Amino acid sequence: MKTGFHNLDNNIKIKGGDLIIIASRPAMGKTTLALNILGNVAIKDKKPVAFFSLEENMENIVNKLIIRTSMVEADKFKIYDQYQKGQILKPEFTDDDWDRISYGVNSLKDAPIFIDVTAPQTIDNIFKKSCELKEKENIELIIIDYLQLIQFDKRKALSRDNEIDEILQKLKTLAKELNVPVIVTSQLSRRPEEREDKRPVITDFTNTASSILKYADKILFLYRDSYYNKENKSNITDIIIAKNGNKNENISTIKLGWMPEYFMFGNTIDFERN
Helix, strand or coil: CCCCCCCHHHHHCCCCEEEEEECCCCCCCEEEHHHHHHHHHHHHHHCCCEEECCCCCCCHHHHHHHHHHHHHCCCHHHHHHHHHCCCCCCCCCCCHHHHHHHHHHHHHHCCEEEEEEEEEEEEEEEEHHHHHHHHHHCCCCEEEEHHHHHHCCCCCCHHHHHHHHHHHHHHHHHHHCCCEEEEEEEEEECCHCCCCCCCCCHHHHHHHHHHHHHHCCCEEEEECCCCCCCCCCCCCCEEEEEEEEEECCCCCCEEEEEEEECEEEEHHHHHHCC
């Protein structure tokens, strides 16, 4: 399966049964990257995708997908959304703006995307719903945002670290049983903030690092230097491939352009052209 990002697809091969972790500190764009992959797979390639959001509501997710697909700035789309709700008069957009928004809305309507925003949600519920979607809709990808918000059966007296281990084991089992990739976003600890080199490493998962290494087939870290270094005006984001199959070291780093006004990452070649 292709993510839609050429540099990334040239370095990792995603297949059924894979458990992929996308991790970063807050504000690096892990949810956006997950939604971008969803859009590339479901909207461009027309492959059914299940998206479980344990943090954002349906409206926010749908709006981000439309903005990214239509390439209309978020601020401008907010005005359109207010117009659709009858809160303001029809805005004076250009014909191109209206065409782009129409394209984004229609593309999303036709896409085989199945969004679940139930929260809180247990791993058992996610497992059951995924199996049902596989049977009914033949989903080819599952995305969950994010790991630390998945709940575990409270009838079992386990520490949270042990719960995460059990959750990861079930997610890996889910990927293998349904023969689909499962992508899960994850927060990292504050450790990067406490050192000079703030690029993420495996130990930034703290107590769950060994569990993630054990069950994840691929681990991707997001890092953007401009977030910490205000003199750096570049919006280039590093995607650090920390595990790829049996290799669990910083194998390679690829770069993506970050366009927050469109909730979008882009291949660096496309980014430079824009």
